[in-house]
Amino acid sequence: MVYSEEVLVMETAVDDMNSEFFPYLVDRLLEAGALDAYLQPIIMKKGRPGTMLTVLAREDRQDVLLKIIYSETSTLGVRLRTERRICLHRDFLTAQTDYGAVRVKLALEEPGEQPLRYAPEFEDCRARAQEHSVPVQSVYRAAMLAVEDSLKNSK
Amino acid sequence: MVYSEEVLVMETAVDDMNSEFFPYLVDRLLEAGALDAYLQPIIMKKGRPGTMLTVLAREDRQDVLLKIIYSETSTLGVRLRTERRICLHRDFLTAQTDYGAVRVKLALEEPGEQPLRYAPEFEDCRARAQEHSVPVQSVYRAAMLAVEDSLKNSK
Amino acid sequence: MVYSEEVLVMETAVDDMNSEFFPYLVDRLLEAGALDAYLQPIIMKKGRPGTMLTVLAREDRQDVLLKIIYSETSTLGVRLRTERRICLHRDFLTAQTDYGAVRVKLALEEPGEQPLRYAPEFEDCRARAQEHSVPVQSVYRAAMLAVEDSLKNSK
Amino acid sequence: MVYSEEVLVMETAVDDMNSEFFPYLVDRLLEAGALDAYLQPIIMKKGRPGTMLTVLAREDRQDVLLKIIYSETSTLGVRLRTERRICLHRDFLTAQTDYGAVRVKLALEEPGEQPLRYAPEFEDCRARAQEHSVPVQSVYRAAMLAVEDSLKNSK
Amino acid sequence: MVYSEEVLVMETAVDDMNSEFFPYLVDRLLEAGALDAYLQPIIMKKGRPGTMLTVLAREDRQDVLLKIIYSETSTLGVRLRTERRICLHRDFLTAQTDYGAVRVKLALEEPGEQPLRYAPEFEDCRARAQEHSVPVQSVYRAAMLAVEDSLKNSK
Amino acid sequence: MVYSEEVLVMETAVDDMNSEFFPYLVDRLLEAGALDAYLQPIIMKKGRPGTMLTVLAREDRQDVLLKIIYSETSTLGVRLRTERRICLHRDFLTAQTDYGAVRVKLALEEPGEQPLRYAPEFEDCRARAQEHSVPVQSVYRAAMLAVEDSLKNSK
Numbered sequence: 027m028v029y030s031e032e033v034l035v036m037e038t039a040v041d042d043m044n045s046e047f048f049p050y051l052v053d054r055l056l057e058a059g060a061l062d063a064y065l066q067p068i069i070m071k072k073g074r075p076g077t078m079l080t081v082l083a084r085e086d087r088q089d090v091l092l093k094i095i096y097s098e099t100s101t102l103g104v105r106l107r108t109e110r111r112i113c114l115h116r117d118f119l120t121a122q123t124d125y126g127a128v129r130v131k132l133a134l135e136e137p138g139e140q141p142l143r144y145a146p147e148f149e150d151c152r153a154r155a156q157e158h159s160v161p162v163q164s165v166y167r168a169a170m171l172a173v174e175d176s177l178k179n180s181k
Numbered sequence: 182m183v184y185s186e187e188v189l190v191m192e193t194a195v196d197d198m199n200s201e202f203f204p205y206l207v208d209r210l211l212e213a214g215a216l217d218a219y220l221q222p223i224i225m226k227k228g229r230p231g232t233m234l235t236v237l238a239r240e241d242r243q244d245v246l247l248k249i250i251y252s253e254t255s256t257l258g259v260r261l262r263t264e265r266r267i268c269l270h271r272d273f274l275t276a277q278t279d280y281g282a283v284r285v286k287l288a289l290e291e292p293g294e295q296p297l298r299y300a301p302e303f304e305d306c307r308a309r310a311q312e313h314s315v316p317v318q319s320v321y322r323a324a325m326l327a328v329e330d331s332l333k334n335s336k
Numbered sequence: 337m338v339y340s341e342e343v344l345v346m347e348t349a350v351d352d353m354n355s356e357f358f359p360y361l362v363d364r365l366l367e368a369g370a371l372d373a374y375l376q377p378i379i380m381k382k383g384r385p386g387t388m389l390t391v392l393a394r395e396d397r398q399d400v401l402l403k404i405i406y407s408e409t410s411t412l413g414v415r416l417r418t419e420r421r422i423c424l425h426r427d428f429l430t431a432q433t434d435y436g437a438v439r440v441k442l443a444l445e446e447p448g449e450q451p452l453r454y455a456p457e458f459e460d461c462r463a464r465a466q467e468h469s470v471p472v473q474s475v476y477r478a479a480m481l482a483v484e485d486s487l488k489n490s491k
Numbered sequence: 492m493v494y495s496e497e498v499l500v501m502e503t504a505v506d507d508m509n510s511e512f513f514p515y516l517v518d519r520l521l522e523a524g525a526l527d528a529y530l531q532p533i534i535m536k537k538g539r540p541g542t543m544l545t546v547l548a549r550e551d552r553q554d555v556l557l558k559i560i561y562s563e564t565s566t567l568g569v570r571l572r573t574e575r576r577i578c579l580h581r582d583f584l585t586a587q588t589d590y591g592a593v594r595v596k597l598a599l600e601e602p603g604e605q606p607l608r609y610a611p612e613f614e615d616c617r618a619r620a621q622e623h624s625v626p627v628q629s630v631y632r633a634a635m636l637a638v639e640d641s642l643k644n645s646k
Numbered sequence: 647m648v649y650s651e652e653v654l655v656m657e658t659a660v661d662d663m664n665s666e667f668f669p670y671l672v673d674r675l676l677e678a679g680a681l682d683a684y685l686q687p688i689i690m691k692k693g694r695p696g697t698m699l700t701v702l703a704r705e706d707r708q709d710v711l712l713k714i715i716y717s718e719t720s721t722l723g724v725r726l727r728t729e730r731r732i733c734l735h736r737d738f739l740t741a742q743t744d745y746g747a748v749r750v751k752l753a754l755e756e757p758g759e760q761p762l763r764y765a766p767e768f769e770d771c772r773a774r775a776q777e778h779s780v781p782v783q784s785v786y787r788a789a790m791l792a793v794e795d796s797l798k799n800s801k
Numbered sequence: 802m803v804y805s806e807e808v809l810v811m812e813t814a815v816d817d818m819n820s821e822f823f824p825y826l827v828d829r830l831l832e833a834g835a836l837d838a839y840l841q842p843i844i845m846k847k848g849r850p851g852t853m854l855t856v857l858a859r860e861d862r863q864d865v866l867l868k869i870i871y872s873e874t875s876t877l878g879v880r881l882r883t884e885r886r887i888c889l890h891r892d893f894l895t896a897q898t899d900y901g902a903v904r905v906k907l908a909l910e911e912p913g914e915q916p917l918r919y920a921p922e923f924e925d926c927r928a929r930a931q932e933h934s935v936p937v938q939s940v941y942r943a944a945m946l947a948v949e950d951s952l953k954n955s956k
Contacts, residue, residue, distance in 0.1 A: 042356045046923040049383040065224040065385050067377030069530040073359040073693020075387050097936040103578040113258040148821040161872040197821045201768040204848040220534040222842030228383020228824040230852050252781040268568040303666040316717040356613040375689040379840040407626040413888040423723040458511040471562040507666045514693040532687030538669040538848020542695050685844040733878040
């Protein structure tokens with residue numbers, strides 16, 4: 027069965043900041059334990075092109091993450107709400123391809139059962155592609171094929 | 182009086198999916214009872230251009246819609262929250278134009294009273310425009326005029 | 337017949353500027369003779385949320401507008417190209433509505449002929465709406481109706 | 492210490508409205524007491540480019556703001572939720588620059604202590620820049636420097 | 647070898663139109679021979695959320711497409727430029743999957759040689775997925791696998 | 802005086818690709834000599850959320866960059882045009898701050914003259930900020946102040 031967890035959603039809209047600072051901010055938030063963080067283009071008052079920051083985290087990360095947001099952005103207020111998140115289980119297997127090993131993330135409704143979906147880890151594909159000077163797509167596809175085979179055989 | 186209802190809001194951010202799949206996903210969600218569904222461009226971690234999916238539905242549609250999202254996207258987690266929605270009442274009338282009949286949606290604060298606003302149904306305008314090889318705007322405007330007249334006379 | 341003119345298109349992508357400055361920049365460019373100016377959200381290198389500025393102008397405005405862009409943004413380079421612009425003729429008439437006079441812009445394929453389309457000037461609608469404390473949409477619609485009538489009678 | 496308040500978040504997605512009306516809508520909402528209001532580009536059903544309006548307000552502004560949204564947009568339903576907002580304290584000082592006085596907004600964790608950050612008020616910078624025919628950036632920077640100096644001396 | 651062709655690029659920014667009309671506009675342009683058409687969210691003067699329409703076409707389609715744009719939008723001017731387009735050759739093969747036949751588009755640097763890339767046609771995947779009540783992703787992946795096999799055997 | 806150069810602009814719209822691949826693509830293009838590369842969210846036919854890639858380069862980089870685009874994306878055609886780019890001269894100086902050295906980019910209308918503007922290099926600010934565990938903004942501001950001082954003294 028899929029499982030459910032509480033997740034804290036933090037949002038703030040920023041219109042008066044050098045936008046070079048955003049990717050660093052997102053990196054710092056993820057390093058400090060945010061589950062996810064993303065940016066959306068918005069139009070703020072007076073027609074200003076702004077950026078909405080959204081951060082997902084567990085409740086116990088609230089203070090640490092707020093501190094980073096207040097230090098690294100120009101915002102004066104951050105909105106918080108709690109949401110329920112329904113998740114698939116995840117597992118990993120390693121696919122052996124002609125370009126080397128690639129980890130593949132499995133999405134499962136029930137741990138230990140056949141996966142609903144799977145996707146090669148992008149960073150692994152990128153590393154193998156660079157070692158072999160081939161397109162990332164080639165490695166990605168090879169990893170998909172290898173999983174497909176190993177799942178068929180495991181049935 | 183306007184009325185109020187509970188509405189379930191489902192959201193998930195997707196960065197590792199072929200974006201051809203999104204319009205089909207939105208269609209399937211609407212067919213399965215979603216009240217609305219829309220997409221927003223976002224910037225996800227590592228600078229990836231991603232897409233945020235938002236789905237509005239009544240609570241009893243949660244499982245059916247989650248199943249579609251898990252089948253047709255690459256997401257591993259969907260966030261849920263409940264919101265209150267304040268709605269105007271809606272009614273329809275049929276406007277007779279030189280191009281044929283066009284349904285017009287009325288927005289009313291109180292059922293049976295004069296409408297606050299009205300808008301010709303786009304699909305009807307499109308159909309009439311194609312039958313007569315005229316711009317959709319011409320049909321739309323003709324329908325607006327016809328309503329305006331009929332509302333004046335009904336006062 | 338529609339007519340054609342040469343138009344200079346200036347573009348620059350900005351990622352290191354406080355975005356409060358953009359609306360002022362756009363205002364200054366329009367005051368200095370730009371035909372149009374608009375902003376687009378983009379994702380720049382390293383995943384930075386940036387803004388693309390596009391300015392349309394006649395060739396003789398190039399130096400003045402470049403100077404403003406260099407003074408008011410953080411850009412180091414502006415790209416230029418020349419395009420042809422195919423235009424409809426425009427004319428104005430004044431619609432008399434219950435809320436007062438509203439100028440209406442006509443789009444014509446041929447000067448002096450029946451307009452292809454027309455649209456009430458937004459700023460006039462806004463002014464009349466504020467004077468009468470009614471929605472802008474009411475004034476807009478009243479102006480459309482008044483034009484429709486006056487065009488019918490002039491046929 | 493930072494402080495916390497309840498804030499009402501109102502949202503509605505609009506796909507069938509002339510987009511000239513949006514800035515006026517945002518202005519009216521702010522005048523009527525909204526704490527903030529912004530717009531996001533979205534893709535609505537059938538591939539329509541739409542606009543999501545978000546309004547932040549205190550609870551007691553709900554009815555007034557809803558009335559404006561229903562009058563000035565084409566929406567039939569507005570979603571509401573309540574969120575907690577964690578805020579820095581704000582204070583103002585006036586910076587004396589070569590271009591004249593500029594108000595500067597201070598962000599403080601604790602009232603009366605050293606500010607965490609500060610930012611010149613854009614509208615003041617714009618006014619001084621226009622009086623002196625200099626780039627806004629020059630005034631902005633001069634105000635930053637003046638604050639920096641006065642804060643050093645006050646330590 | 648890849649080949650090169652001249653392509654006409656038509657652009658116009660629209661801020662005063664009901665955005666329901668855009669998908670119909672795009673459909674009509676494609677039916678009338680446009681090679682491609684797409685929309686971008688922009689911020690126009692006075693902070694208006696607008697839409698930039700871009701249409702690609704061969705030169706001989708200019709008049710027909712302009713006529714559609716002038717009929718179905720509110721624009722007064724369309725910008726034109728000519729660009730060179732460098733193209734891969736395309737070919738199709740039909741993949742036999744457990745869900746039925748799916749056409750697959752091949753991208754080739756040289757006609758008759760091994761393809762550089764290939765991608766199942768989305769509409770075929772959608773049709774097969776609906777016939778079998780499976781996720782589109784399953785059909786897509788099955789088609790990829792079938793091509794992979796047939797290309798290996800043809801070597 | 803500002804100087805002018807020819808620049809090749811390459812554009813392609815992509816709707817059928819896993820968007821995880823884009824940041825890697827942009828990195829590869831920049832490493833292979835592109836002057837700049839950025840992404841824009843667009844709405845493609847059938848309502849698909851797509852991504853427009855724009856690459857700026859000198860003419861002699863065309864073949865290398867095209868090869869990367871064809872290898873790493875799913876596109877079948879890339880559009881090319883040549884534009885003139887008007888550039889400010891750039892120079893660098895090193896600002897000594899309490900956090901260490903930060904390179905600062907100067908923008909000059911005339912080499913050797915007073916700069917029109919200057920901006921601390923973000924990567925340097927980030928490095929110093931991490932060494933000292935302070936907000937990037939603090940380092941950025943310190944670098945601005947140091948430049949301001951050194952420019953005043955050099956007058």
